[in-house]
Amino acid sequence: MSYLKVLHCSFCVKHGIYGLSTRSLLLKIGQGKEIQQLAKISTSHHWRSKLPITTQTQSLQNVKGKNIPIDNRAWKETPTLDIKNNMGNYCMMLSKFRLTSLVVMTSMAGYALAPAPFNFTTFALCAVGTGLVSSAANSINQYHEVPFDAQMSRTKYRVLVKGLLEPVHAISFAAVTSATGLGVLYFGVNPLTAALGAGNLLLYTSVYTPMKRMSILNTWLGSVVGAIPPLMGWAGCTGSLDAGALVLGMVLYSWQFPHFNALSWNLRPDYSRAGYRMMAVTDPGLCRRVALRHTGIITATCIASSYLDVTNMWFALESLPLNLYFMYLAWQFYKKSDSGSSRKLFRFSLIHLPALMLLMLVNKKYWSSSETQEHKDVMKSQDLNKLPESKRLTVLPRGPVVTAQETDLSKN
Template identity: 50%
Template sequence: MLIRCNLLRPQAVEGVAWPALKRYVSVMHLASVSSRPFVRHPPHILGRLVPIPPTGQRIALLGLSTHARQLMQKPSSPQVNGPVVTDAIAKPNPGPVLEHKSDPDTEALASSPTNGQTAPKINDHIARPEDGPDSKDNSAPHELRWKDAPAFQFGVYQELSKAQLAALVVLTTMAGYAMAPGATDVATLLWTTVGTTLCVTSANSINQWIEAPYDAQMARTRTRPLVRHALSPGHAFTAGITSGIAGVGLLTYFVNPITAVLGGFNILLYTCVYTPLKRTSISNTWAGAVVGAIPPMMGWTACTSTLDPGAWILGAFLYAWQFPHFNALSWNLRPDYSKAGYRMASVVDPALNARVALRYSLLLFPLSLAVPYIGLTTPWFIVTSSVVNGILLAGAIQFWRKSTDKSARQLFFGSLIHLPVILALMMVHKKRPDDDEEKEEKREETTAAESG
């Protein structure tokens, strides 16, 4: 049997050192705002569940500090009025009792108290503000009061949309529009940017709505809005659906249908394919790479209304870039991914993770050759892009030879610099129609001079 703490509403308890309680007890609580489990684990007793004796009057805690043991051995406090922590403990349903290995310290804590002491209640294991090594009286009653939840702030939507990631995606969309031939309509670019932003917001909001129980277990994501109950899951889901409909609608009406189809398809691919795959197969990284490849194609189709070879080359470039970028990032997040049950290559097969990053870093070279070949840029792009790709490749080789936190960070931050630089080089070396006209005029003049 486990402690199940049912938080009646998303509020905090005032007057109780709640972080201290989380350090001592591994609590699995059910948030009433969503009726979905949010699992929280203290860092140093992760995965070590807390059994409750049949009487339900005392608990055996694993891995406690000396101060916690002293608190547990004190006599129980008198019953107080108000919503105390014991009121929030739900009666466990009949079921199999979890087995754990016996431990001398645990047995001593779980055994009946001696020397005439009464059995300690769970309230005695909560570290009160006045408790401490030098406290004189720890048995005084302490009333618990509910503290009002913080007021809603619109900045929560920025966190829900993963603003930094959304900005990077919108940047690639704008680059795709800029690289398309005849990109001169500022209004179309503006509506493409707004529509893409709403589509990204939709995908990220629904993703957080699905993964909130797992985000609560990872250090990187446990401060997200749904985890800390800054807004309800229903609110987040509604925001995701609304922004998705608005984004696809704007792209359909103000841009063109093919761009809207790509935007809607990307939302479904991210939320219905990539997100579930993260917990079932390492192929989720390849699905996520497709998600990252579509935005520049949306920018291209917004300008041309067609999926020309240039759109596919830009998409392939972003697809290959995803692997050194994400595989380096996931290396340093292996403990979090493993804790939440995500099947990433860095967790399941670290050697494959490094090989894939190297393989796709090499693929960037032939893709850079293809860009001027199809007429997107001048041949000078081959020279400048080779320097930038070579720097990224050096980081990928180092990560492949010896995968460490340092080499992973170098490759990750190198990829963050690589993408905007390579896109800027494309725009600098973009082949314009005027260049072809000037060459044709010079050719005609030369021919006329020779014939004359």
């Protein structure tokens, strides 16, 4: 058994690399036979560093029979984020523009359905104020949920998650929009509308947002948040809340359940990964039952609206096919509990709410407060006519008062 010491020599005519390496290796030679084992010669740093990057990458192929992919990506400088030019788009993303638009639409519907004279200035200020308060609530919501949004496929591209904006930008945007929105509602509409907006802002950011990771009751609380904007519109028009406002709020409250439960059904992996306590994750059976139950409540509320003098009887008939189909899709979701049925229910919910609001507006019973007062006067007179003669009170018309004057008989 003998060993042969070999110095590593490299020579390349093409690249002009030559020279002896200080490294050496031993080759084992056994009993005059040829070399039975070859040691792998590692390239020295002296000449390896002079090869181009592409040559180094290609030389790594087929090592130990493995195909290593070639990385041909070019290095580029990361551009500086231009916040000023994109601030408009970033603000729309912070406000969740589509969700805010839906909130404003329900507030406008509440204003239009209220039995009071229509004032365009107040109507516009109510819509603008509601939109600004909703934008502030959504911005604060994203500020609190950055680490959880990063774990969900649906929310991982939000501006704060991607680092397009800093947290201080979200807080500043929320402070400006909330102060402006509440000021517009208080001074431009009325204090009751501003109070409803402030309460909804605190409820969404301070109670609903942290409860999403604590209890499934967050869905019921979130439905209350969604039912307040139409009440804001009603209060902005009439300055008060009555039975008609409660009917509209009940419709919006119940609509949240089939809408959100169907949406969350296909997002269960994301919600579970982020640690959100949703019905679709913790209790799928309850999720389907609640969605079906509240479609029935919507149908009953629409029928009762005519008896509460909010709409006429035609609304109960015209909205019935729309509500029955909504119930049918919820029933299919309850029975099948698959992605297809949940997707159909969610998509129809986006059509159902605007169509229902439009039907309520067309079949509005009273268009002004004077009509409401006249109706009450007629009802009172009809009730009086039903009373027997013995129980009626007759009020004599007021006439001139004649006073007797004393005459002085002594003068006569």
